[in-house]
Amino acid sequence: MTGWSTRLAWAAEQVSPVVAWALAAIFAILLAATAAVWALGRLRPEADWTELRQRVRTWWIMAAVFALAMVLSRRVSLVFFAFVSFLALKEYLSLIPTRRADRSVLLWAYLAIPLQYLWIDMRWYGMFIVFIPVYAFLLLPMRMVLIGETEGFLRAAGTLHWGLMATVFSVSHVAFLLVLPSDLNPHGGGPGLVLFLVFLTQFNDVAQYLWGRSLGRHKVIPKVSPGKTVEGLLGGLLTTLLLAWLLAPWLTPLTGGEALVAGVVIGLGGFIGDVVISALKRDLGIKDSGTLLPGHGGILDRIDSLSYTAPLFFHLFWYLHGPLVTRLWDR
Amino acid sequence: MTHYELLQRLFFWLVVRPVVLVGLGLNVRHRERLPAAGPAIVVANHNSHLDTMVLMTLLPSHLLPRVHPVAAADYFLRNRLLAWFALRIVGIIPIERRPAVAPPAAAPAEPSAAPTPGAPRPDVLAAVAAALERGDVVILFPEGSRGEPERLAELKSGVARLVERFPAVPVIPIFLHGLGKALPRGSALPVPFFCDVFVGEPVPWRGDRKIYVEELRGRMQELAAEGHLAEWL
Numbered sequence: 247m248t249g250w251s252t253r254l255a256w257a258a259e260q261v262s263p264v265v266a267w268a269l270a271a272i273f274a275i276l277l278a279a280t281a282a283v284w285a286l287g288r289l290r291p292e293a294d295w296t297e298l299r300q301r302v303r304t305w306w307i308m309a310a311v312f313a314l315a316m317v318l319s320r321r322v323s324l325v326f327f328a329f330v331s332f333l334a335l336k337e338y339l340s341l342i343p344t345r346r347a348d349r350s351v352l353l354w355a356y357l358a359i360p361l362q363y364l365w366i367d368m369r370w371y372g373m374f375i376v377f378i379p380v381y382a383f384l385l386l387p388m389r390m391v392l393i394g395e396t397e398g399f400l401r402a403a404g405t406l407h408w409g410l411m412a413t414v415f416s417v418s419h420v421a422f423l424l425v426l427p428s429d430l431n432p433h434g435g436g437p438g439l440v441l442f443l444v445f446l447t448q449f450n451d452v453a454q455y456l457w458g459r460s461l462g463r464h465k466v467i468p469k470v471s472p473g474k475t476v477e478g479l480l481g482g483l484l485t486t487l488l489l490a491w492l493l494a495p496w497l498t499p500l501t502g503g504e505a506l507v508a509g510v511v512i513g514l515g516g517f518i519g520d521v522v523i524s525a526l527k528r529d530l531g532i533k534d535s536g537t538l539l540p541g542h543g544g545i546l547d548r549i550d551s552l553s554y555t556a557p558l559f560f561h562l563f564w565y566l567h568g569p570l571v572t573r574l575w576d577r
Numbered sequence: 578m579t580h581y582e583l584l585q586r587l588f589f590w591l592v593v594r595p596v597v598l599v600g601l602g603l604n605v606r607h608r609e610r611l612p613a614a615g616p617a618i619v620v621a622n623h624n625s626h627l628d629t630m631v632l633m634t635l636l637p638s639h640l641l642p643r644v645h646p647v648a649a650a651d652y653f654l655r656n657r658l659l660a661w662f663a664l665r666i667v668g669i670i671p672i673e674r675r676p677a678v679a680p681p682a683a684a685p686a687e688p689s690a691a692p693t694p695g696a697p698r699p700d701v702l703a704a705v706a707a708a709l710e711r712g713d714v715v716i717l718f719p720e721g722s723r724g725e726p727e728r729l730a731e732l733k734s735g736v737a738r739l740v741e742r743f744p745a746v747p748v749i750p751i752f753l754h755g756l757g758k759a760l761p762r763g764s765a766l767p768v769p770f771f772c773d774v775f776v777g778e779p780v781p782w783r784g785d786r787k788i789y790v791e792e793l794r795g796r797m798q799e800l801a802a803e804g805h806l807a808e809w810l
Contacts, residue, residue, distance in 0.1 A: 336602060340771035343808035352768050398810055532805050537604045
């Protein structure tokens with residue numbers, strides 16, 4: 247019994263009050279959303295609310311899993327993000343054309359996941375930032391060449407690297423934010439930054455959708471995503487900016503101006519990420535990337551915006567508030 | 578619960594389910610068409626040893642001891658350990674095949690090894706028939722062997738003989754895609770890939786074996802066409 251209670255006590259210590267409040271706020275919002283959907287069901291019983299209900303239910307599950315991952319030890323959180331990368335890469339590789347000859351190469355690609363997250367666990371920034379863009383990029387085609395199947399080589403090498411970048415490299419930026427030393431962010435440390443990023447990214451998605459539904463008139467990118475409108479994009483962007491400016495002092499060390507920049511980065515980046523994955527799906531002739539998340543589609547559908555906002559926000563933060571590691575020329 | 582049933586359940590929950598649901602991942606269309614109870618004949622295309630694991634995971638878990646994949650005796654009973662595992666843990670019903678399709682690792686084939694549809698001998702059907710009479714669920718792979726990954730081969734006629742004897746038992750066609758990518762024949766390295774599962778409506782017996790086999794093949798092809806399936810080159 248004592249083993250468990252000490253472990254729980256340690257887990258609780260990990261959570262700063264700011265983060266605990268932020269998580270509580272997220273659940274409060276979910277409760278409000280659930281109540282709203284219930285009310286809608288009562289007010290307009292003839293309409294079909296199943297998809298919306300499924301969406302909200304899946305949101306609860308995602309929020310609960312995410313909150314748990316944040317609150318338990320750092321290693322558990324890293325395993326969680328690594329698992330998300332694994333599911334996303336697996337979904338991606340299952341959607342795109344692949345060659346039988348590349349089977350062992352794909353296994354090596356999967357191996358990049360535990361390695362990437364190992365560098366994060368070690369807080370080895372230099373390796374985390376180059377492992378996939380340099381080593382995976384160079385070595386995987388080498389493995390392909392050793393197999394020797396040249397037909398479709400370029401497409402295979404290109405699509406594999408793209409997938410690794412979008413699902414592993416991008417998502418791992420969230421994980422690196424998590425392990426940043428807490429003196430870089432007195433307001434909730436790594437978890438504070440992660441909550442800021444992830445919450446705003448998801449909020450931006452929902453906001454753009456809602457603004458688009460209410461005011462949407464001019465399509466912004468009809469060939470790729472006919473549902474997206476200029477009004478939705480701008481409305482969502484402004485709402486995200488406002489929220490970023492309000493939340494930043496609680497969860498991050500960003501100043502007012504910096505928070506606005508972060509808001510723009512997340513608002514625009516989220517939109518672009520969503521649209522890029524939509525373009526991919528159009529090219530492949532599919533509507534949803536999978537069925538893993540009822541009401542949402544596949545995991546790629548859910549992390550598409552994050553795949554853009556995570557690296558962009560991370561490097562903005564790193565530039566503004568990161569440790570002074572790269573000033574080689576000041577010595 | 579006997580020892581074997583316990584071992585079977587442990588194997589299923591600790592190995593099969595995690596491998597299929599996490600390592601692979603299933604996208605199931607028309608899950609409601611899966612049989613909730615026996616007797617039933619489940620017919621699927623065959624691309625990988627993983628096919629059986631996926632089908633075991635799809636069927637209700639309480640049916641587990643009553644699900645019997647029909648499998649080749651020459652392959653699965655070739656040594657004592659594998660035979661014990663196949664019979665006791667997986668619960669197969671072994672059938673003898675005529676050496677029509679030689680496994681690639683075998684010695685050079687005899688002159689008479691031209692592919693002929695291997696009609697199972699009468700006593701083989703008896704074991705399967707007994708299972709159906711008990712109300713169990715039987716899994717058949719009418720292609721006969723794992724064949725080329727992700728290509729539907731000619732179907733053997735054994736399934737038609739069985740349905741002729743049991744016209745009231747529902748025959749559920751299931752098309753699986755992706756397992757030939759994850760673990761094709763001849764490979765020992767499993768690669769994580771999602772598996773698409775398309776469950777069809779029952780195929781009723783209409784009185785003629787040849788027509789039945791053709792109708793079954795047609796259904797499988799229709800199911801395959803239902804989804805967008807990524808190219809496998």
